Amino acid sequence: MSIEAIGVTKRFGQFAALDNVGLTIxxxxxxxxxxxxxxxxxxxxxIIAGLEFADSGLIRFHGSDITGQAAxxxxxxxxxxxxxxxxHMTVFENIAFGLKVRPRSARPSKKDIQAKVKDLLRLIxxxxxxxxxxxxxxxxxxxxxxxxxxxxVEPSVLLLDEPFGALDAKVRLELRRWLRQLHDEIHIxxxxxxxxxxxxxxxxxxxxxxxxxxxxxxxxxxxVYNQPATPFVYRFLGNVNLFHGRIDEGHALIQNTAxxxxxxxxxxxxxxxxxxxxxxxxxxxxxxxxxxxxKHINSAGPLVKVEAVTEWGGPVHVEMSQERFQDLQLIKxxxxxxxxxxxKVFEAxxxx
Amino acid sequence: xxxxxxxxxxxxATPRTRAAxxxxxxxxxxxxxxxxxxxxxxxxxxxxxxxxxxxAKGWSFYLxxxxxxxxxxxxxxxxxxxxxxxxxxxxFGVAAAWAxxxxxxxxxxxxxxxxxxxxxxxxxxxxxIYVLLFGLQGLLGPWLAAHDLKIVFAVPGIVLAxxxxxxxxxxxxxxxxxxxxxNDEEEAALTLGASGWQTFFRITxxxxxxxxxxxxxxxxxxxxxxxxxVSVVSGHIRGRTNTMPLHIEILYNEYQFVSAFAVASLLALxxxxxxxxxxxxxxxxxxxxxxxxxxxxxxxxx
Numbered sequence: 001m002s003i004e005a006i007g008v009t010k011r012f013g014q015f016a017a018l019d020n021v022g023l024t025i026x027x028x029x030x031x032x033x034x035x036x037x038x039x040x041x042x043x044x045x046x047i048i049a050g051l052e053f054a055d056s057g058l059i060r061f062h063g064s065d066i067t068g069q070a071a072x073x074x075x076x077x078x079x080x081x082x083x084x085x086x087x088h089m090t091v092f093e094n095i096a097f098g099l100k101v102r103p104r105s106a107r108p109s110k111k112d113i114q115a116k117v118k119d120l121l122r123l124i125x126x127x128x129x130x131x132x133x134x135x136x137x138x139x140x141x142x143x144x145x146x147x148x149x150x151x152x153v154e155p156s157v158l159l160l161d162e163p164f165g166a167l168d169a170k171v172r173l174e175l176r177r178w179l180r181q182l183h184d185e186i187h188i189x190x191x192x193x194x195x196x197x198x199x200x201x202x203x204x205x206x207x208x209x210x211x212x213x214x215x216x217x218x219x220x221x222x223x224v225y226n227q228p229a230t231p232f233v234y235r236f237l238g239n240v241n242l243f244h245g246r247i248d249e250g251h252a253l254i255q256n257t258a259x260x261x262x263x264x265x266x267x268x269x270x271x272x273x274x275x276x277x278x279x280x281x282x283x284x285x286x287x288x289x290x291x292x293x294x295k296h297i298n299s300a301g302p303l304v305k306v307e308a309v310t311e312w313g314g315p316v317h318v319e320m321s322q323e324r325f326q327d328l329q330l331i332k333x334x335x336x337x338x339x340x341x342x343x344k345v346f347e348a349x350x351x352x
Numbered sequence: 353x354x355x356x357x358x359x360x361x362x363x364x365a366t367p368r369t370r371a372a373x374x375x376x377x378x379x380x381x382x383x384x385x386x387x388x389x390x391x392x393x394x395x396x397x398x399x400x401x402x403x404x405x406x407x408a409k410g411w412s413f414y415l416x417x418x419x420x421x422x423x424x425x426x427x428x429x430x431x432x433x434x435x436x437x438x439x440x441x442x443x444f445g446v447a448a449a450w451a452x453x454x455x456x457x458x459x460x461x462x463x464x465x466x467x468x469x470x471x472x473x474x475x476x477x478x479x480x481i482y483v484l485l486f487g488l489q490g491l492l493g494p495w496l497a498a499h500d501l502k503i504v505f506a507v508p509g510i511v512l513a514x515x516x517x518x519x520x521x522x523x524x525x526x527x528x529x530x531x532x533x534x535n536d537e538e539e540a541a542l543t544l545g546a547s548g549w550q551t552f553f554r555i556t557x558x559x560x561x562x563x564x565x566x567x568x569x570x571x572x573x574x575x576x577x578x579x580x581x582v583s584v585v586s587g588h589i590r591g592r593t594n595t596m597p598l599h600i601e602i603l604y605n606e607y608q609f610v611s612a613f614a615v616a617s618l619l620a621l622x623x624x625x626x627x628x629x630x631x632x633x634x635x636x637x638x639x640x641x642x643x644x645x646x647x648x649x650x651x652x653x654x
Contacts, residue, residue, distance in 0.1 A: 051539050071542045078543040084536035088558040098544035101554070146540075153544055 008057030032200035035210035077150030085134035098153035160192035405613035417614035426599035445522025453530025479584025505587030525567030
């Protein structure tokens, strides 16, 4: 079932949580709402769920307007960041809850409920914990129970609010792969909120990047990462070096003078470079380079992270492979030349 | 360059040291002794005194004191007052805790302060308020008299005073609990299709039941034991408007000590029964939990 949000605005007092947001989510997709805290992503999710109501705007499910419908009528499965399991019920009772509270005419028989819960327990791989209480489960197990509980009512859309936010790093990684697999199996339209760009890029079919109550960009993980529409998206989706520079005959020139001289002329702009798009050399190569001094080296992990100070005194972060690092044999306080391989300039930053 | 980290040789025995928060044994015993002494002097001795005084003239006299028509009327009136005040404050307390804990609204802090008012005001004053409001010379007195309604110096006044005095017990117990638990579980229930009532009875109520029970127990104890406010509005008409505490006072003032203590022992017994019920319910809940855990373990081993 497709989800549409049209012109949704929501204020909390003076604070605009959502400012005229429009979004279409096609049926069967797994979409991430990505943004920093306060960007309105959770508010949007809660408005889609019917837990919060917009000041203006429409929500449509599969083309029909459900803006005024209560949460219970929308057939949404909602998974909360802190699980929100019913603490006085066992795992079994938790999952069965949505079926048991149905009006008598729509309620499945006891046997059917039992079979359904058993199926879901198998799906979340917790068959032998049916009679445990939530307090006796680990964080990852609780979140899977919460997911099974949401799926038990056969929702038309699945909404997850920072589903892995409260888990430790390793479990988080495992669970998000599992979620991806699960989605590939059951193909339910799913929206999840996250502030972790890695999570969004890895799990989602489509990423919606939000900032200050507005949508900055909607696109596939590849699109938002490689063709960011705004400086915010570029900064939010990875580490970045920021330089003052100017545009000269179609080329971006990074500032290469001392900071005391005016950094921008009429065509001054900001130049963005990812740490892995910078190359460190011992020898200058032609013109596209600047000087820097190595300040710190962190060689733990798949990439070696180098911090340096540029000739105009600014910090610069460079990432390189272990092999390259072995070849270079860099040492602290060593002067080097840095060449940008790939830079990004945004029209909006032009001061002209 | 040699680093200056020396590891303690494990072969050398180190003297047992106290944990940072642990006191010396002298201090510990002193604190325990003080606590026990306090309990004995202020709790156990008076309790024993009540029962021994009540039975000073034997069982038959004890039972006869309770069977006295005035005593019997006082017991009945106390049960009626508590029987109305406790359910009323139960409903109010749950409603207030729900409103304060789950929603933000204008005047919330005023409401919280108002709930505490009966604790802050002396019971005598709260009794007087009802006399000034409903008494013959009071604000609503002439109107009530014209319609032949009697509140002060009658049962309705006693019930009203009891409700007022026991007002905060349930609400006070529940508000912090409801606030701490937040809205998540209720929201989850709503998204799963539960109605408002289903959410309340299946999710909210089970989560607050221990606090609720405790609040009701305290409320009931105070409702039955209230003296000051009830004394002002009662008018002390024997056999008609005397509750148990008022009856005990009258007997005591007439030097009928044994009868006074006989009725007092009933109130003391009530307190003991209350404690017993609370312990029993808690034990039962724990047992149920272990049974379920055992079932889970059995299933896991299959």
